[in-house]
Amino acid sequence: MTSGFASPILTSPNGPTRGPHASVLALGAPLALGQNVFWNSPERPGAAPGTVDASVEEKLALTRRWQITSTDSWLSVTDRMIRGEHIRAHAAEAALDVRDEVLESSSSAYLDIDDWLRATSTHAERNGWDDDHTDLVMRLAVKAFHAEQQLAADDMLPAGQRVVTMFAHDLATAAYLTQAGARMGYADPATVNQMIDAIGHNAAGVFSSWASFAASYAMASTMLYGGYPVDEPYTGAVSAVRLLLSDPMSPWTNIGFPGQP
Template sequence: MANEGTSADLPWQPPTSVEQQLYDAGLNSDWTRYFEVLAGTDLFLPMSRELADAVPGRLRFSPFHHPDVKGPCLPVYTRGMLPPPVADQIFERCELADLAKGWPRPARWLAVNPGTPVETFLPADPRKWKRRARNGSAESPLKTLWTGHRTGPMAHGLACGALLMVNNGAIWNHLGWQSGGYSEEKELLRAWWSVTGRGQWLEILERLLKGELISPAWEFVLRVRQAMIQEYGAVPDPVGWREAAERVLLSRTAEVVDRTGKPPEFDLDADIALAHQLIGQVLRYEARFRADGLMAADECVRSVLAWDFGRASCMARWGLGARLGELAETERAVLHASEGARQVYQSWGDYATGYILGRCLHFDSEEFGDWYTEMVTVFRILTTDPESPWLSVPWEHPAVDLTER
């Protein structure tokens, strides 16, 4: 086994804890620890985009020759060592167990992060790797790119997607996104968003940034309550909130009739019933939020626009990984998500409860199942882990002139 470390003249900053652990284990010839880390993390195979599109869903190996070892080498990269996305070359995600199962016989070496300061060559031994793969050390769900954005407006925009990124075990601040692997990113966009092309991605991204994918009814009842808080200086009781929402709906209906001279095309009774139902749901979720420590006794959810802004922060990166967009487009979208969030919310906690309520109204149906409990777990990580952006990236920061980008 060979390990190339840093030189004294060229200090090297590991991009994530994985590369740091691999470097330390290799430097100390602790190969048991090295394989524990390697087996517990994602590995990425370089491949041509043309080949991946022609034969989707299959790992293709591209061995190369290195002057320091004899025989073909199969290159893989850890998450933090992936280069910025380019149009023609992509990376497919795999694990050590996948390599052991489908190892190409001509290859003599597994080259981990070749051409980098943490380059390591491992003799091909698929049988041993199968055993090693069972003992992978679990990674923290909160993953940080130490060499990425950790302060400033861009970090803020990336952190707007942290609830989802941490829940998915992805790096929260990886702007040059390709961490799911090219084919996986394409499939997830298709399956979850029906996005299969650039135009669809741009449309979804724009709607998320405008807050157009959340239900207008959700935001309506919350805005009624916020207006009452601003007017009366206190959170209204449930009866008063329901009555106010009903009055607004009646007033809007009257305006439509006066303007058109015709009965409304919508069902006013159904809209009132829905508003009453939603108010009840919001109150029950907020009671659970308080019981689980997500908000204080005197707090309430301001808005659910965070549900769209947070997904926009992630969608901008997913599109880059699927090669539907360019890095500059991703940067602009992330900054727009940050700006939109700061115009509505006052803190990370304020933002978080809006995101979680939106997610629960969309998926959970008051079951308080995984859609909710996952967020409680991630919320606690993001409010306690020393590496959390919510503890290091201030909510407020100088506005960015987005017209220049």
């Protein structure tokens, strides 16, 4: 990975930059970029070579965002992310699931918002959802509908395509946390290697390219953390993944997606 200009994407010379291990670590690049750490190594940038510890800012982020304060909490949170349990529990993912259920049973590739809301109402009644949960899923379906339109307008989602899942959020977080856990002193190499294998397997089973992963990640950022329809979580995520998709120093332009040659 060479370039004639400085890049904010930090790649350690001591970490993998090719092969399956590197492709999985690259999933966490959007979060590594936000924390100004190496995407491919737990070493701390700017410190003496081989230094593996977390900055004050990263420690605060791990505590505030994910409530990671111990080895047990790190293991628990990372495992949930690897399995996608975090995103599956969110009403926004349920909204996408309802749409996919309808489209899979029909010959159509598109569902307008009125039909989506009707399908949600039917699904809610059939599954015994209470009114509050039904209302939340409907509101998030509307938000997802507009978020996808914005992704298309920003050339992050090809016209006529949709975001099937926001699992990219959990996979990116899990990949980042394997390295952050080492900086915090919570991770051992054997556990990290097992996690990396599982992350790669799950990523390859759902996504086929960095572009589809990027759209899923950007969608999740606004659906989980933002307002409506475009906000700082959305614009920040789009800026990060756009850079990763285009920068010649980026692992996303140099390494195949997990499971791809």
